[in-house]
Amino acid sequence: MPEGDSVFQLSRRLQFMRGREVLATSLRVPSVALHDFTGRTVHRVWPYGKHLFMQFGEEILHTHLKMEGTWSIHRKGDRWRKPGHTARVVLDLSGEETIEVVGHSLGFVKVFHISDYPDRVAYLGPDVLAPEFDLEQAKANILARPTRPIGEALLDQSNLAGVGNEYRAEICFLMGVHPATPVALVDIDRTLHLTRRLMWENRNSPIRVTTGVRRAGESSYVFGRNNKPCRRCGTRIVNAELGDRIIWWCPRCQPLLSGA
Missing domain, CATH: 1.10.8.50 (Helicase, Ruva Protein; domain 3)
Known part of the structure; x- marks a missing residue:
């Protein structure tokens, strides 16, 4: 069951994304489907409680696993598709081999400008797993x-x-x-x-x-x-x-x- 430690570990597993260029973007949620990170560099990936954030240039991708969400990592061309079309985020990243990072069955997918981040997390209490827990x-x-x-x-x-x-x-x-x-x-x-x-x-x-x-x-x-x-x-x-x-x-x- 995803809790703060699950997202902390997920964030650590996705740190390889930092510094890579996005080669293709597919956000399969109507509210954010027109956002495109292609050509941008992944600047940062970090957790806050049960939430996961990724920064691409001046925009932040905000996702939540809820009860059933998962992320998977694949080489381009590998078969990863699951029954029921569960993919909500698909990112192709540069490297010696193109890597696909896929978010399945995510509870929500949001995109906002980096300047909005403080307001977006203002409703959350202190992160138990922050370096300094308040x-x-x-x-x-x-x-x-x-x-x-x-x-x-x-x-x-x-x-x-x-x-x-x-x-x-x-x-x-x-x-x-x-x-x-x-x-x-x-x-x-x-x-x-x-x-x-x-x-x-x-x-x-x-x-x-x-x-x-x-x-x-x-x-x-x-x-x-x-x-x-x-x-x-x-x-x-x-x-x-x-x-x-x-x-x-x-x-x-x-x-x-x-x-x-």
Whole structure:
């Protein structure tokens, strides 16, 4: 599931694009179909939370993976087409061999002038995986709504950018708090330090791990483990909707406090 660490790794994998000339452009989304980067150089590729940005001259290509998006890299002429015509972005890049970079099933594709970048990301909170995470700003954002459930606050990208459904479930478990616990009853400093540490340690890992065990089926405590025994106490993990997403927790390790 794409979260901030997934996009961080994707950005790192696409750094080879920098300095290459765009030989052909195909943006297969009606709203941006007439934009053409052909003849321009790729100046920069970078992540911000769950968002990916590429700069071509004075324009920025902004994409989001959402739930199903992927990027693939191919030599020109290789077969990459998937059933259902999923390609949304196709870029041919210069080099000893022409390389095609393809974005499939992207959640959205936008293009804007570089001068608009600050406004385009202004609604996002601090990036958890930025070189310097602004913990104090993230804390202020979360505490601005003290009665809101911590499980909703962590997932809100306007509070902090990058946390997805898997991380929020695991963070709540490691904090020992029920996801519905109001923000005011949670140690937000400790929560954010944990969030940063978990995501930072996973930023270069092909397997997202919160348990410390890098084996299939053992890398998470509660995420996706409905009705399975808690790794700490043996109680059956449960799940329910919180906001508009499913979240998992252990009823014994994460009791809902009276009055919460």
